Amino acid sequence: MSYCLNPACSNPENSIHAERCHSCGSKLLLRDRYRVIQALGQGGFGATFLAKDEALPGSPYCVIKQLRPAATSPSVMQMARDLFEREANTLGKVGNHPQVPRLLDYFEANNEFYLVQEYISGCTLQQEVKRSGPFSEAGVKQFLSEVLPMLQYIHSQQVIHRDIKPANLIRRSQDRKLVLIDFGAVKDQVNPVE
Template identity: 55%
Template sequence: MANLPGQPLDRTANSEILQYYQSHRLFRDRYRVLKKLGQGGFGVTYLAQNASLPGEPRCVIKQLCPKAGSQLSLERAKVRFRREARALASLGSHSQIPQLLDYFTAGGEFYLVQDYIHGETLAQEVRRNGRLTEAQVKYFLREIIPVVRFVHRNRVVHRDIKPPNIIRSERDRRLVLIDFGAVREFLSDVDDYTSVQAPATQFVGTPGFAPPEQLALRPCYASDIYALGMTCLYLLTARTPIEFDQDPLTGVIRWHHTVTVSPHLTTVLDKMLLPDAQDRYTTIDELERALELEPHLEALAGCMNTRNHPPLDDPGADHSLAADGYLTPIQREAQAIRKWRTKRSFGSQQGRARSVYRP
């Protein structure tokens, strides 16, 4: 992590938070700015200490830079900012998401204050230790699925799941998902609501980790599943998405030659990475069920019918359950239940008829 001096600051060069850093004063009477952690198109992230609390715990201050060209658009941005900050506050109740500590506007800029998670990102781990084994990647999925499920149940698509946005906490080794794009997106285009030239939204994500529908500005829950799949490939191979070839006709990622994993994990990853969102696992629960199936595959193998379809015992039976005329044991049982119910219903109708016409 680099210090503030000497780094390009663009529009933040004259920002209020930088003035407090240079003067060693407390920002908003409580935050002591220590370092600049990073900078992107949406703003700058700083490491700070909360001097108003015992022990002066560390926190992260995210300075967002909306494109507000007028006072009216700035006021609109404030409304959207507060709404999205409240959404982040609800997400922060999960142990694998940094808690939102504060949000405010100052000097025309927007700020979020969140917990500081001390640890390494998965990208840093791979650079230091090398690629992960199949068992480690499966364990990673079991660790990350609960937080992704929580995010989706709160009707949020993260849109930027990737190794640099997943930190392993040094304190308790838990994986923490960071850098939610919701606030950034809603503040990215607030200059003029009435302009027909202004797009409804902007792309949020990282090319390569983002699937086709997200690049087309139509993200869905399956978009995060695709990003998880690309993250798994990175962990298994230490290759970034740009280093994988794609089938020119289907857009499918060609990765099988880069690493050898079990047939089951190969099948799971292939489905996670399908170009069409409708062909992927559509929910994180569906992905979890597919992963949980593997320990039972050997036991289930004896129950799976791999022989040619036998002829039907009853040529006059109802074949509506199977287009090819073959009924599985479950289908045959369902058919027998329907026959029994029909016979019982017919018998009861005959009984009522006899009681009506009995002299």
């Protein structure tokens, strides 16, 4: 399936090889390379989608985060642009850690902002706890031994995530490691207390 990213589209689902949305006419291949397959989630400032990068051999999966400003006034657009740049810069800075998704691309198109990130296959910690129940004492120790070094690294890069929660930790299928996602609320340029 090809999924239309036009927020006003009434029927975003299209056939896999469609060039344009059958409902609204929007171009479906974003930046002439990313084909969105399905919606993953939606929040206050935008939405995330599973996509394939058709410009690379094997068309690997990726995640596209679309920032959708609520208004298009110059001040709102500048604030959205600043938030978008901050998240892209932060991911570029901390994304070389094996438990943080890598930033693959970012761009602005049609007054909307897009971040393309490495796709992490797996279940969120929220889904895991819902399915299996709370952690045992040993499970909590294992969790902390996995998460604390990652947080130490992120903090050493002068970044505070500010939205660490079970829904933002994915247990990666291939190696069972926890990966921290959603750097949209980060605070960077942390100044030490004097």
